[in-house]
Amino acid sequence: MWREHNKGQWWGIDEKLVATWFDAHKLVFGAEYRDDFQLDLSDPVASSSHDRSTVSLYFQDEITLSDKLRLNAGGRYDYADDVGGNFSPRVALLFSPVPQTMLKAAYSTAFRMPAAYEKYYTDGEQIPNLRLDSEHVATTELVLEHRFSPAMRFTGSVYRYRTSDLITNVDLTPAINQYVNVGSSHTKGVELELERTWDNGTRLRGSYAWQDAIDESGGRMINSPRNLGKFNLSFPLLQHAVRTGLELQYTGARRTESQMRVGGSTLANLTFTADRFLHGLSASASIRNLFDRRYDAVAPGGFVQDTLRMDGRNYWLQLQYDFR
Numbered sequence: 001m002w003r004e005h006n007k008g009q010w011w012g013i014d015e016k017l018v019a020t021w022f023d024a025h026k027l028v029f030g031a032e033y034r035d036d037f038q039l040d041l042s043d044p045v046a047s048s049s050h051d052r053s054t055v056s057l058y059f060q061d062e063i064t065l066s067d068k069l070r071l072n073a074g075g076r077y078d079y080a081d082d083v084g085g086n087f088s089p090r091v092a093l094l095f096s097p098v099p100q101t102m103l104k105a106a107y108s109t110a111f112r113m114p115a116a117y118e119k120y121y122t123d124g125e126q127i128p129n130l131r132l133d134s135e136h137v138a139t140t141e142l143v144l145e146h147r148f149s150p151a152m153r154f155t156g157s158v159y160r161y162r163t164s165d166l167i168t169n170v171d172l173t174p175a176i177n178q179y180v181n182v183g184s185s186h187t188k189g190v191e192l193e194l195e196r197t198w199d200n201g202t203r204l205r206g207s208y209a210w211q212d213a214i215d216e217s218g219g220r221m222i223n224s225p226r227n228l229g230k231f232n233l234s235f236p237l238l239q240h241a242v243r244t245g246l247e248l249q250y251t252g253a254r255r256t257e258s259q260m261r262v263g264g265s266t267l268a269n270l271t272f273t274a275d276r277f278l279h280g281l282s283a284s285a286s287i288r289n290l291f292d293r294r295y296d297a298v299a300p301g302g303f304v305q306d307t308l309r310m311d312g313r314n315y316w317l318q319l320q321y322d323f324r
Contacts, residue, residue, distance in 0.1 A: 002044060008116070009038040026062040028074070031055075039116040045124040050116060054080045060090075070094045078111075082119070086111045086134055104143040111136045114167055118179040126169075127178050135181065137163045151197045161187040169300075185221055187213040201243075202235040220255050223298035225264070227252035245271040256298050256306040265295035280322040289313050 012034035019027040032055070039050040060074030072092040079085040092106035111134040119132045141159040148154065165181040172178055189211030196204045206229075213224040229250035236243050252264040268290040275282045292313040299308050 005040075005042040006117075007038060007040045008036065010034060010036040024064040028058075028060040028062075030058045032058075036116075039120070041116065041121050043123050046122045048120055048122075048128075050082070050120050052080055052082050052116075054078060054113075068096050078113075080113055083113050083134055086136075100147045102143075102145045104141075104145075106141045106143070107139065109136065109138045112167070114179065118167055125175060125177060127172075127176060129178050129180060132167065132179055133165060133181050135163065135165045135167045137161055151199075153195045155191075155193045157191045159187075159189055159191070163187075183216045185213060185215045187211055187221075187224075200236070201240060203233075205232045206230065219259075222257055223254050225252035225254045227264070241274060241277060243273045243275075245269075245273070247271070254298050258306050260306050262296050262298055262307055265293060267293055267295070276322065282320045282322065284316075284318045286316040286318075287313065288316060 012032065014030065014032040016028065016030040019029070021027065034054045034056075036052040036054075039052065041048050041050075056076060056078045058074065058076035060072065063071040063073070065071055070093075072094065073090070075087060075089040077085060077087045088109045088111060090106070090108035092104055092108075095103045097103070113134045114132045119130065120128045122128050139159060139161050141157055143155065143157040145153065145155045162184070163186070164184040166183050166185065167179055168182050169177055169179050170182060189209060191207065191209045193205070193207040209228040210226060211224070211228075212226060213221040215221050227250070229248075231248040232245065233247075234243055234245040247269045248266060249269070250264065250266045254262045256262060267288075269286060269288045270290050271284060271286040273282070273284040277283070289310075289312055294312065295310055296307040297310050299305055
């Protein structure tokens, strides 16, 4: 029987300073430290122990240019002792022609450090890659937000992502695979969202997203649906003692690693929540995949099969106690 024993522990600290030393400027400075002092990977073939320390510094300046125009500029620098450093700038221009409407144009970059599994794991077929680096993304976005009333809000955006140095599992030989930084992709898309609330506590939210994600060869990216939709309706019951939420999620068709097509699916979830109903005790109960829909998901890279059959109807109960 194949058994793995993987364990991770970490601690961290962060500090932020907000300053208004200069007229029309709102400055934010911050620093973070995270110590992943235990990253243990163990399976029947090999065992290894690792650690990672990450130091982050960031700053931001929100500049009021006029009553209708603001500029937001900043950046973040992260350094990890097993990956190296990354600087991520961000700039956004916000224009509000009338109080109910906001237009925002933004450009930013970000990165993702390799996970311990991607960098260090081995099972005889997958081998470690100690030189694995971060993957990067650059984003350009235009956003429109408009409030038809205090209770009704619309948000729309168009965007373009450009990714590089993607962390991808590739076959080095028919029997050996490894995560490497290879290739790039670009994605363009549109997102629309409408939210409405009522005085009795009822909230309705619906969203739709269309995206076109293309890899470096010009083909559709793996596990990247073109169409996504969400619908959420929540309302109070029993004199606001319990809140009920009904959620519908639509995921369009996707491509697998072998270019097979996985059909789209619509799932429903039903949740009941009671906040602080007994001396700080909160509870929520959910029925996920309410109608017991049978559907498949695209398997991660490196799996023998292309798709994974997902769970049918399942039940969740969560309890939370607040000591405050």
